Amino acid sequence: MLWTSPIFWHNPPMPSMPPCATGFSANQLNFSAGPGALPEPVLKEAQEAIWALPETGVSVLGMSHRSDWFKALLEESERNLRELLAIPERYRVLFLQGGSSLQFSMIPMNFAGTAAPAAYVRSGYWSAKAIEEAGCVAPLHVAWDGSADGYRNLPASCALEIDRAAPYVHYVSNETIEGLQFAASPFVHDVPVIADMSSDFLSRPIDFERHAMLYAHAQKNVGPAGVTICVLDEALLSRIPEGLPPMLDYRTHIRHGSNYNTPPVFGIYVLNRVTRWMRDTIGGVPAMAELNRAKADHLYRTLDNLDGVIATHAARPYRSTMNASFRFRDERLNARFLESASSAGFVGLGGHRSLGGVRASLYNAVSLAAVGHLSEFLTGFCTSHA
Numbered sequence: 421m422l423w424t425s426p427i428f429w430h431n432p433p434m435p436s437m438p439p440c441a442t443g444f445s446a447n448q449l450n451f452s453a454g455p456g457a458l459p460e461p462v463l464k465e466a467q468e469a470i471w472a473l474p475e476t477g478v479s480v481l482g483m484s485h486r487s488d489w490f491k492a493l494l495e496e497s498e499r500n501l502r503e504l505l506a507i508p509e510r511y512r513v514l515f516l517q518g519g520s521s522l523q524f525s526m527i528p529m530n531f532a533g534t535a536a537p538a539a540y541v542r543s544g545y546w547s548a549k550a551i552e553e554a555g556c557v558a559p560l561h562v563a564w565d566g567s568a569d570g571y572r573n574l575p576a577s578c579a580l581e582i583d584r585a586a587p588y589v590h591y592v593s594n595e596t597i598e599g600l601q602f603a604a605s606p607f608v609h610d611v612p613v614i615a616d617m618s619s620d621f622l623s624r625p626i627d628f629e630r631h632a633m634l635y636a637h638a639q640k641n642v643g644p645a646g647v648t649i650c651v652l653d654e655a656l657l658s659r660i661p662e663g664l665p666p667m668l669d670y671r672t673h674i675r676h677g678s679n680y681n682t683p684p685v686f687g688i689y690v691l692n693r694v695t696r697w698m699r700d701t702i703g704g705v706p707a708m709a710e711l712n713r714a715k716a717d718h719l720y721r722t723l724d725n726l727d728g729v730i731a732t733h734a735a736r737p738y739r740s741t742m743n744a745s746f747r748f749r750d751e752r753l754n755a756r757f758l759e760s761a762s763s764a765g766f767v768g769l770g771g772h773r774s775l776g777g778v779r780a781s782l783y784n785a786v787s788l789a790a791v792g793h794l795s796e797f798l799t800g801f802c803t804s805h806a
């Protein structure tokens with residue numbers, strides 16, 4: 421499957437997107453951490469839909485959220501996600517707004533309860549943010565803290581300190597900034613597990629036996645910013661207290677089929693086309709995961725070969741398949757590399773402002789050919805500068 425996948429091969433650039441001298445278009449060399457690369461056939465279809473959807477003759481930007489067209493789009497999008505991820509029947513799928521950051525406070529508002537504090541794993545910048553924001557809503561307990569070593573490691577499930585009365589445990593499956601990813605979801609007895617999967621959603625299969633809820637904004641693997649996917653076990657719903665503002669109560673959105681107020685129609689449209697691309701072109705989530713593994717292996721092999729010059733941020737067992745964060749050991753080379761990569765047509769390689777260095781994000785739409793090109797460029801740069 422992997423070797424016949426169209427994104428393994430170097431796709432010719434779309435006619436409307438001029439290639440740079442390398443033969444890759446700027447979209448194909450987009451290694452940005454998010455919003456990030458999207459599949460070019462989806463971008464092309466969206467470009468046409470902005471002018472007029474073939475099925476309605478009206479721009480997607482002017483389609484009513486109360487139209488039959490949008491109702492069918494929502495239904496198909498949910499169906500596609502259910503099929504791609506084998507989401508069990510008892511889980512509800514929602515398309516919300518407010519980004520993943522709104523989930524940081526919405527989750528404790530809905531599920532914190534009063535019996536014991538919720539447990540949070542602090543494994544990087546985004547889980548620390550989730551803790552900061554959830555802490556404004558309800559007391560919480562930090563079940564593990566990786567800050568002392570600058571977030572380079574992740575805990576084994578048995579290292580998590582979790583009170584069995586905790587209403588839930590929250591973790592981030594892929595720390596986008598540090599480039600740390602849980603190889604398998606934590607296994608926690610009796611306490612519902614809630615995951616922020618913003619930066620690895622749809623990149624690999626999800627173990628629903630280990631999760632009561634997960635959420636992910638779209639702007640990594642799924643579409644443009646503006647839509648956030650929440651998948652939650654309906655068993656959680658009985659815990660929601662009465663009296664929440666309706667917009668912040670998951671039950672409102674379930675009752676209204678993700679159409680309570682005006683949803684992000686365009687974002688859901690692109691999400692829908694990405695799910696079709698995943699199914700029809702890639703061949704599903706396991707095939708995508710295999711391809712993502714190959715891309716990450718390729719890049720990390722290159723980085724390891726350049727070990728004298730480059731250091732990766734994450735300890736080896738926790739390296740992310742989605743975001744490789746690294747830096748040149750000679751600090752001066754980081755800026756020089758980024759400048760030179762930008763001149764060569766690479767996009768979005770700068771590390772997050774909190775960490776600096778370099779970060780290559782290998783989201784679903786980044787091809788193995790593009791990763792190969794980046795690896796060659798890195799090797800060439802090191803040969804001439806180190």
Ligand SMILES: Cc1ncc(COP(=O)(O)O)c(C=O)c1O
Nearest residue numbers: 519520521546596616618619637
């Ligand atoms: C893992 C993770 N969680 C949460 C967020 C915040 O997402 P948003 O900007 O949609 O609020 C990000 C942003 O990149 C992220 O990478």
